[in-house]
Amino acid sequence: MNFLHRPRHAATPDIPALPDPYIPRHGSTSYAVDHYELELEVRLAGNQLQGRAVITARALVALDTVELDLVGLGMDKASVDGVRVLKHSHRQGKLRLQLPSLVEAGAGFTLDIRYSGIPAADDGAWGEVGWEELEDGVLVAGQPTGAPTWFPCNDRPDNKASYRFSVTTDADYTAVCNGVLLSRTKKSSRETWVYEQSAPMATYLATVQIGRYKLLALPARETQSQLPITVAVPKQLQAKAATALSRQREMVDVFTQRFGPYPFETYTVVVTADELEIPLEAQSLSILGRNHLDTGWESQRLIAHELSHQWFGNSLTVESWRDIWLHEGFACYAEWLWSEESGSMTVAERATAAHAKLRTEPLDLAVGDPGSALMFDDRVYKRGALALEALHAAAGQENFFALLQRWVAEHRHGSVSTAAFVSLADQVCAEVTGFSAAAILTPWLYQQQLPPLPRR
Numbered sequence: 001m002n003f004l005h006r007p008r009h010a011a012t013p014d015i016p017a018l019p020d021p022y023i024p025r026h027g028s029t030s031y032a033v034d035h036y037e038l039e040l041e042v043r044l045a046g047n048q049l050q051g052r053a054v055i056t057a058r059a060l061v062a063l064d065t066v067e068l069d070l071v072g073l074g075m076d077k078a079s080v081d082g083v084r085v086l087k088h089s090h091r092q093g094k095l096r097l098q099l100p101s102l103v104e105a106g107a108g109f110t111l112d113i114r115y116s117g118i119p120a121a122d123d124g125a126w127g128e129v130g131w132e133e134l135e136d137g138v139l140v141a142g143q144p145t146g147a148p149t150w151f152p153c154n155d156r157p158d159n160k161a162s163y164r165f166s167v168t169t170d171a172d173y174t175a176v177c178n179g180v181l182l183s184r185t186k187k188s189s190r191e192t193w194v195y196e197q198s199a200p201m202a203t204y205l206a207t208v209q210i211g212r213y214k215l216l217a218l219p220a221r222e223t224q225s226q227l228p229i230t231v232a233v234p235k236q237l238q239a240k241a242a243t244a245l246s247r248q249r250e251m252v253d254v255f256t257q258r259f260g261p262y263p264f265e266t267y268t269v270v271v272t273a274d275e276l277e278i279p280l281e282a283q284s285l286s287i288l289g290r291n292h293l294d295t296g297w298e299s300q301r302l303i304a305h306e307l308s309h310q311w312f313g314n315s316l317t318v319e320s321w322r323d324i325w326l327h328e329g330f331a332c333y334a335e336w337l338w339s340e341e342s343g344s345m346t347v348a349e350r351a352t353a354a355h356a357k358l359r360t361e362p363l364d365l366a367v368g369d370p371g372s373a374l375m376f377d378d379r380v381y382k383r384g385a386l387a388l389e390a391l392h393a394a395a396g397q398e399n400f401f402a403l404l405q406r407w408v409a410e411h412r413h414g415s416v417s418t419a420a421f422v423s424l425a426d427q428v429c430a431e432v433t434g435f436s437a438a439a440i441l442t443p444w445l446y447q448q449q450l451p452p453l454p455r456r
Helices: 235-244 248-259 297-308 325-341 347-359 378-395 397-410 418-428 437-446
Strands: 031-043 048-059 063-069 074-080 088-091 094-103 108-117 122-124 127-134 137-141 161-170 174-177 180-187 190-201 208-211 213-217 229-234 267-271 280-282 285-288
Touching: 031 208, 048 063, 063 108, 074 088, 074 094, 094 108, 137 280, 161 174, 161 208, 174 190, 174 213, 208 229, 213 235, 229 235, 229 248, 235 267, 235 297, 248 297, 248 325, 248 397, 285 297, 297 325, 325 347, 325 378, 325 418, 347 378, 378 397, 378 418, 378 437, 397 418, 418 437
Parallel strands: 031 161, 229 267, 267 285
Antiparallel strands: 031 048, 048 108, 063 094, 074 108, 088 094, 122 127, 127 137, 137 208, 161 190, 174 208, 180 190, 213 229, 280 285
């Protein structure tokens, strides 16, 4: 299929979306959620969760049932607009509620769902994702389908909503969620943490992290961004975290200069006492393992990579997972930008190294539509970044970064596609003789043969 003429996959009030081909058993095309209000009661001993989800939604077609994603937890009771649901089914991760009365297309409705159980990660095509019990706390790794392991939801990347979280857990533990911390109150042996994420967010980016964390404000010099940055870190790792994150604000400044203003009110870095195979991304925060706390390139590139996802992946989120290069290729390119700005290897040198490595690997996927099994393959990251370098070489420095800034600004907190990026690139570079974004990007994204190394 020509990627310039793909069908639109984003949910709209008028036209129901198609199922995402990479996660066809997740999400519903019949309604869109506008807001999630989540109240969680977490007992760390025994890993027990009692939850309440108040979900404000809009019908995209006439509804007599509503289908939500919920994995490994049981529904206790539910109501719709205050009327109790009398009939429901819950099989294979799908919770279906029989509505008390028909909801017409375009009408709003509110679900109130009480649920409980012992949450656990869902073992799927990409390994275990979702709620994970740590040695001393909880970690949520939501990408791409982990959200239903801890709350009922419409689990598709193009249905973005605002959130409010209230998490009650054991005293002496800290709960960290997306967005702004509104309050924390302690009562006896329990403590409640309330957060609000007002910017629209995909379900897989919602998270809760619980541990024996200290919340530390990352200081800033007058010449640096004054963005509120919080580090949630165990006491014994504070010194290592301070060293490893000492250039975090410089990264913010570089990415702000290149991509435009940081898109959220705050940024939080959670450092777990456990080692993690890879860092994790969530909207307005990143999660690092204790093994990522050093100043070597491998750790620093990961720290930069997760930060850059706040622009590419979180503020701008793909309509369909097939376009994941718009997240990972851009984040990999951000690593290269930081490498050059921080005095390490230049973008050209990083591109040369990536190209050389790709020449030794199989040529058996198209990174612009890699298939669900290979959507997190490293070739999607590196070849996606090289596609941007090819665009950079053809467009020139001024046009290329003007394109990135317009891309971020015009799609702020929205859903994006490759076709939309190609269209904007052609607009921005209209005066560049012979420029065609499709001609430049198609060999990198949709042909298996590796194109020559881009030269600027």
